[in-house]
Amino acid sequence: MQTWLVTGGAGFIGSNFVLQQRRAKAARIINLDKLTYAGNIYNLAILKDDPDHIFVHGSIGDRELVSRLLSQFRPQAVIHFAAESHVDRSIQHPETFIETNVVGTFRLLEEVRQYWGNLTTSERENFRFLQISTDEVYGSLGPDDPAFTETTPYAPNSPYAASKAASDHLVRAYHETYGVPILITNCSNNYGPLQFPEKFIPLMILNALRGKSLPLYGDGQNIRDWLYVADHCEAVHLVLERGVIGESYNLGGLSEQTNLQVVSQICEILDRLVPHAQSVPHYSLIKFVPDRPGHDRRYAMNIGKITRELGWKPKESFYDGIVKTVRWYLDHPDWVEKVASGAYRQWLEQQYGQLL
Template sequence: MILVTGGAGFIGANFVLDWLKHHDEPVVNLDKLTYAGNRDNLAALANDSRHHFVQGDIGDTALIAELLTTHRPRAVLNFAAESHVDRSIHGPSDFIETNIVGTFRLLESVRQYWLGLDAAGREAFRFLHVSTDEVYGSLEREDAPFAETHPYQPNSPYSASKAASDHLVRAWHHTYGLPVLTTNCSNNYGPYQFPEKLIPLMIANALAGKALPIYGDGQNVRDWLYVGDHCTAIRRVLEAGSLGETYNVGGWNEKPNIEIVHTICALLDELRPRADGKSYREQITFVTDRPGHDRRYAIDARKIERELGWRPAETFETGIRKTIAWYLAHQDWVERVSSGAYRDWLATNYAHRS
């Protein structure tokens, strides 16, 4: 049995689906079901006895203790996090509460459970913390990609809160001996991503005939990682990662945002042409940049390849085609998650940008 936190969100849900596709080992899935956590993401597991869903908060120590005592997991994988930079700028308190305080409370609950295991159980147990490359800050064009030894230089409330959670995980290993593993990933994309993020937002807006808003000059560079590849990396780190170590997980796909949007438009022109025969590129609109927008992220993923033999299977070209095909086939899912609250958020974030 493994316990997954945040397993109804984008990456967490993909991981749970991937895990049960490759393993018979059951999953207890804890998710608070905030705006980005969605039971629809797990609909394929509705009748799967290996999947036990619990709605709850990682900061609820009584609930965490009950789950650990009842289910006796051999590993806890922490995906639970507030994760959208723009939301952290508008309202940082939720990010502090979930990503820092919540992680602290989860670590303490897990530590008490781990101390109560027998020697063999303590030896086999793992706590895997899923984090982001944004903790490393921003790179200039000529800088080397982020390695695991790169200093932390977070620039947004979101990345600062994730950096703090990483430090807590590290400290609980070095101070208390908790057997931890940490992964720092680059920008994920793929099925079930909430449509406030760049790729699903561009797809949804394009199909709806709306503007495709690009921050600043569109030259902010990210390393893009298909979520299915991220799931295989996490499985591999859980299986063979060295205790206390950090593994950067990247897609080897550095691309500026404007190139991403041009690619999406070209594929939609091919797969779902506009009724007027024009290109979706005509809907691109440049808007006022995000405050403190990091210019470039890039992951050096050689450590995980060298030590654990993992490398992404998808190129950006294959991954983005799969992603667009999924969204075209699941417009009902997009409509269900695009609630009134989500539309209100889009108005809040973009109304003041010209």
């Protein structure tokens, strides 16, 4: 069995990946997570007695810790999910995003470079560093622009997107300069179980269930391509196993939706699943709020490369995926209660204030 070092494996996408791969017994996983507000140890509760899931509480910026983990466990791959990832938070506190996404990735790469350089020839050939990135590095599209491809120039518009673009460039540079065998995936917006409640879809689901306002920035016509998290995780594994060293792969759900369309579907599903709720019809809770600075109008991903070369495409339609997601939050109130900390509630009030 292979051993993988997964960073950020208690976050939304990372924990879904870890759970999926441990169900498949794909590898022994060393899971390094700092457990910031978005990292949730409850996501991994089912793995509590799994000897091939080793959780380590710590930071990718702690070079001594990373060096020790690499030396002790000798992984065949490092899969780098760890990141600050919320655009609104990056506008409020950009320094945190630079520290984690840029400086943290640099420190991780330095330790990986030294570890990889000391491997045997065959071990070096089989090692991979996989960077998990975002479509936001490409900037914004007009309504009729073609979807982003892997050759679209980077043009980030938020501190979050800029920090991820910088980390992507560092990863690529460590391949070109030092020969570290890297792969990069750039994904569209993810949704599904275990997503922290401040993100758009779970925020709308949970606010609707509580009869609170559903805040939509601007006119609600910003467009995102939505990717169900299980599909994303399968693509990550495929790229790790069969991707070409030094290449990047765009991952998307082929599901462009305006924010208003997303919320409308959530409201319709909730009306059907909880028909006796006090807030039915939930659509009446929608409230348009002033737009955030630098709000990208549209993202869309061309996934032709990974489809042609590796045979991947998403399995989940947006509607089926959003039904599953709504049902998951309805069925897991204890999880929601545990993650909705005082810090999270304080952030919501700071971000939206009296608008809610």
